[in-house]
Amino acid sequence: MKSKFLLKKLLLNILLKFGILDVLHYKNRHKVCILMLHGVMAPNEKSCWEPLRQQLCPEELKRTLTILSQHYQFISIEQCVDILDGKSPPINNAILITFDDGYRNNIDYALPICESFSIKPVLFVATNHVNSGLPFWFDRLDYALQQNMGEVLSLSYQDSMYHFDARTREDLTISYKKFRDDCKQRFNDDIKLNNLFNGLSEILEARSGLKLSDISDKDDWSAIVSWAILKEAVSKGRIDIASHTEDHLRLDCLNEDDISSQLKQSKICIENELAVKCHYFCYPNGNYNGLAIKLVKEASYRAAFSTDVGLCESKDDLMMLKRFNFPANKTTSELLYLLNTK
Ligand SMILES: [Zn+2]
Numbered sequence: 126m127k128s129k130f131l132l133k134k135l136l137l138n139i140l141l142k143f144g145i146l147d148v149l150h151y152k153n154r155h156k157v158c159i160l161m162l163h164g165v166m167a168p169n170e171k172s173c174w175e176p177l178r179q180q181l182c183p184e185e186l187k188r189t190l191t192i193l194s195q196h197y198q199f200i201s202i203e204q205c206v207d208i209l210d211g212k213s214p215p216i217n218n219a220i221l222i223t224f225d226d227g228y229r230n231n232i233d234y235a236l237p238i239c240e241s242f243s244i245k246p247v248l249f250v251a252t253n254h255v256n257s258g259l260p261f262w263f264d265r266l267d268y269a270l271q272q273n274m275g276e277v278l279s280l281s282y283q284d285s286m287y288h289f290d291a292r293t294r295e296d297l298t299i300s301y302k303k304f305r306d307d308c309k310q311r312f313n314d315d316i317k318l319n320n321l322f323n324g325l326s327e328i329l330e331a332r333s334g335l336k337l338s339d340i341s342d343k344d345d346w347s348a349i350v351s352w353a354i355l356k357e358a359v360s361k362g363r364i365d366i367a368s369h370t371e372d373h374l375r376l377d378c379l380n381e382d383d384i385s386s387q388l389k390q391s392k393i394c395i396e397n398e399l400a401v402k403c404h405y406f407c408y409p410n411g412n413y414n415g416l417a418i419k420l421v422k423e424a425s426y427r428a429a430f431s432t433d434v435g436l437c438e439s440k441d442d443l444m445m446l447k448r449f450n451f452p453a454n455k456t457t458s459e460l461l462y463l464l465n466t467k
Contacts, residue, residue, distance in 0.1 A: 141458035165235035249369035249407035262322035269329035367405035376417035
């Protein structure tokens with residue numbers, strides 16, 4: 126396994142050395158690369174817990190952006206959509222940085238780094254979470270599980286049993302990921318799925334007497350950004366804000382009225398709170414279908430971003446824009462290869 130990995134690294138370095146990756150990169154120069162990030166944080170002296178899901182640390186963001194800045198030109202979301210819409214000529218090797226979900230750490234830790242590269246990123250926010258300040262259900266259950274470590278937890282909720290191996294952090298990381306993946310497969314109604322996450326969290330919170338919402342305001346991992354912080358950053362032209370629904374629900378797991386309401390109300394909320402136009406949308410969990418696309422258009426969004434992987438070009442459907450997961454921990458050759466071969 127290790128020798129296969131080293132061989133791949135060596136091959137990529139040869140491709141880089143002989144300029145083959147540069148040729149590939151040049152060939153794609155009129156396409157647009159869009160990167161997706163979530164929370165950006167590293168454990169610090171203030172943190173009293175750490176999420177099980179891998180987080181991007183600020184140092185790694187800076188290192189990767191340094192490499193990208195040598196090969197790409199950073200653009201805003203408006204420039205991106207104008208290019209893809211044929212309204213503006215292409216910019217060579219354009220790249221857009223997007224943050225999903227609306228974590229406060231995007232402003233506190235990631236934005237100063239972005240600004241040092243003159244990047245104006247877009248934040249896709251779930252407006253009801255910004256309104257309430259309540260953490261996401263996946264962070265809530267993560268925290269609640271970690272307050273009950275040391276045993277295999279068997280929880281009864283609505284006539285079903287759920288088991289989490291919380292003997293060690295490693296066990297729980299695997300167990301919680303499997304639970305989340307299974308839930309995404311099993312549920313086609315996201316309101317029921319949210320209820321399950323919140324129901325299990327309540328049981329665990331009652332056991333430990335500890336809940337994330339009590340600390341999330343001072344918790345840099347899970348805190349949701351406020352309208353006041355967003356308003357200040359928007360007014361200074363540091364970021365753009367766009368919709369990620371009201372409640373971070375997968376659109377293909379909702380009925381037509383609920384999809385429409387999530388799309389329209391989140392747009393109205395952003396426009397009222399920030400006094401800006403909200404033209405862009407990002408599908409929670411990357412899920413969409415024909416009905417969702419139709420309703421995104423009807424709600425007057427100009428473009429919608431998915432988690433389908435690849436470069437975008439001007440003939441693409443603006444309602445299904447592709448993105449790459451932020452390519453952390455990569456060498457220059459790995460990065461250029463990854464972002465030019467999809
Ligand atoms: Zn999301």
